[in-house]
Amino acid sequence: SLEGNFFAQIPKELITIAPYLEELYIIDNQSINWENFWDKIPTFKQLKRLHLNNCAFSPNLAQGFSRLNKTKVSYLDLSNSNLEGNFPKDFCQLKHIEQLNLSSCELINLPEELYKLKKLRNLDLGNHPNGSPNKISNLPDNFYRLTQLQTLRLDQNPLKKLPENFAKLRNLEHLSLNNCENLEANPTFRQLTNMSGLVSLHLSNLPLKALGGEIKNWINLSRLDLSGCGLNYLPPSLLKLPLLEYVNLENNSFPPEELSKYKSIFKPFLD
Numbered sequence: 001s002l003e004g005n006f007f008a009q010i011p012k013e014l015i016t017i018a019p020y021l022e023e024l025y026i027i028d029n030q031s032i033n034w035e036n037f038w039d040k041i042p043t044f045k046q047l048k049r050l051h052l053n054n055c056a057f058s059p060n061l062a063q064g065f066s067r068l069n070k071t072k073v074s075y076l077d078l079s080n081s082n083l084e085g086n087f088p089k090d091f092c093q094l095k096h097i098e099q100l101n102l103s104s105c106e107l108i109n110l111p112e113e114l115y116k117l118k119k120l121r122n123l124d125l126g127n128h129p130n131g132s133p134n135k136i137s138n139l140p141d142n143f144y145r146l147t148q149l150q151t152l153r154l155d156q157n158p159l160k161k162l163p164e165n166f167a168k169l170r171n172l173e174h175l176s177l178n179n180c181e182n183l184e185a186n187p188t189f190r191q192l193t194n195m196s197g198l199v200s201l202h203l204s205n206l207p208l209k210a211l212g213g214e215i216k217n218w219i220n221l222s223r224l225d226l227s228g229c230g231l232n233y234l235p236p237s238l239l240k241l242p243l244l245e246y247v248n249l250e251n252n253s254f255p256p257e258e259l260s261k262y263k264s265i266f267k268p269f270l271d
Helices: 012-020 034-043 065-070 089-093 112-116 185-192 256-265
Strands: 023-025 049-051 075-077 099-101 107-109 122-124 151-153 174-176 200-202 223-225 246-248
Touching (some): 034 065, 065 089, 089 112
Parallel strands (some): 023 049, 049 075, 075 099, 099 122, 151 174, 174 200
16 A cells, blocks of 8 residues: 555555555555556556545546556546546546446546446446535436446436436446436436336435336335435335335425334335
């Protein structure tokens, strides 16, 4: 770990052991020379997990990501780092990436080529309270071609709607849309009820007010966050879901007797 070390060049001591390292932390570094870093990265042949969060980025950083293909990196964390609006297209050439954390990176746009990340299972594009927020308003129309995606976090982005074919993400199990307050809430909810593979769904502070769609399709859903959604009623089909155990109903408008009934059915929601 090189956390908080403000070096410009990769230390010689690190280069000595580079061929054997499987995980590398370079965190909170505002001084690193990215050209030097990318020149040395091919020596990290066994590297699987790379943490570059909260670093000072530059165009030279983005231009070097394709060199990670000379390693075995499947996990890449760039959270809280400024990518200046655009998702670097070199990312889309990363053939080993399975987990990608781009939360609070000041992203605005995602490229159509994103689907080329054939092995991607976990994608975090959400935001943290103290980070520089992503401001993604649209996902690419072909986003559904991320066929291996299992976990997607989009919290606090100004999304307006989900792509028409979003429900074709058949392997998606965990989805978080907390505080995406610009979403067309009810059409989005109906769209999501077509995703029978969902295991957990977080919709906190979406202005739903009512729940529609084919809720009975959620045969695998076990966790559901509906806090702050302006609800005063839950449809019977939701109460009958076979695996649903944990439901967050805080900050809604349920009559006391209804809320008491729901609390007797569902377990307390714990993050």
